[in-house]
Amino acid sequence: MNPREPKDFPLGRWNLCVGGAGRVMDGYVNLDLFAMPGVNVAADAAELPFRSDIFQRVECDAVLEHVRDPAQVMSEIRRVLAPGGYAHLVTPFCHPFHEYPKDFRRFTLDGLKELAGGMEVVAEGWRTGPTATLLVIVIEYGKLLFPFRAWRAVMHVVLGWLLFPLRYLDLLLFRSASVGRIGNHCYIWLRKPGG
Ligand SMILES: C[S@@+](CC[C@H](N)C(=O)[O-])C[C@H]1O[C@@H](n2cnc3c(N)ncnc32)[C@H](O)[C@@H]1O
Incomplete structure (x- = not known):
């Protein structure tokens, strides 16, 4: 884990974890494709069953490589984020094939930022190197x-x-500017305009 990755963006009354699997995350609604202990809502991230502008924070950790259409999932994350809310995305770059239930792709940091869709990138880096x-x-x-x-x-x-x-x-x-050449997982924090 990179000790310099920020963790202090505020939680709100409602916060969403997309693809949290069985992880218990205090303060979050945990949505996953599959119902299992720890999951609150079983649904596809491509069609989030929530109204718009409701969550202060959305976590999406090691999920976008498993969805068919990451741009569609990002558009849903942006929709449900409250104005001024934060999304935290983590994706693998150099990492073995792993199916949950499929494994479609890998992301460079630049590729991940392409999914920001008009949201502001407030932090970026490598979580695992x-x-x-x-x-x-x-x-x-x-x-x-x-x-x-x-x-x-x-x-x-x-x-x-x-x-x-x-x-x-x-x-x-992590101190090297070239860490991303063979980095393991990259992250970005996004802020939805407004609020
Ligand atoms: C590699 S696991 C990551 C689990 C957790 N976020 C973590 O970091 O430990 C990927 C998770 O994404 C879920 N997932 C895959 N496709 C999904 C989709 N279309 N909608 C919601 N969840 C999905 C899988 O069921 C799995 O639990």
Whole structure:
């Protein structure tokens, strides 16, 4: 995690988490394509079942790579955001294929900003950096060498545990202007005009 990523944009009375899966997020309505414990509303982010201008904050973390039409989802996020409200988007750049339930694309920071649709970009950067990229690739590579699902699961846990401390190298690399060349997940914060 990048310690310089801002987290202090205000929550309001109503806040939305798009594609939160089973994560428990205090203060948020959690919407996901699939009903599961922790999810408050099962719906497609391409058609948010809420009235316009209602949420002070919208979180959308590691979801836009899984939707068919990210521009449509962004237009829905913009619609339900209250004037002056904030959206936080996180997407993978260098990251292995992972289906939830599909995996359509990757984003550069420039590509992510193209989805702002008239909202102001108030912060941008890399949440996880080049070392995170290296580690997830090594772990995926290691898993490929094992034919059985159970062995792959063990490999995932063991390699993940052994390599985890190396992630702190990203604290150094976040200082480099070139961190995005092989960054893992990028983020932007958007503010809807008005309010
Ligand atoms: C990689 S997971 C991310 C989960 C969570 N945001 C996190 O960071 O731990 C992607 C989530 O997006 C959900 N998702 C995928 N397509 C969606 C859609 N069209 N509408 C709503 N949620 C969707 C998936 O069901 C899954 O729970």
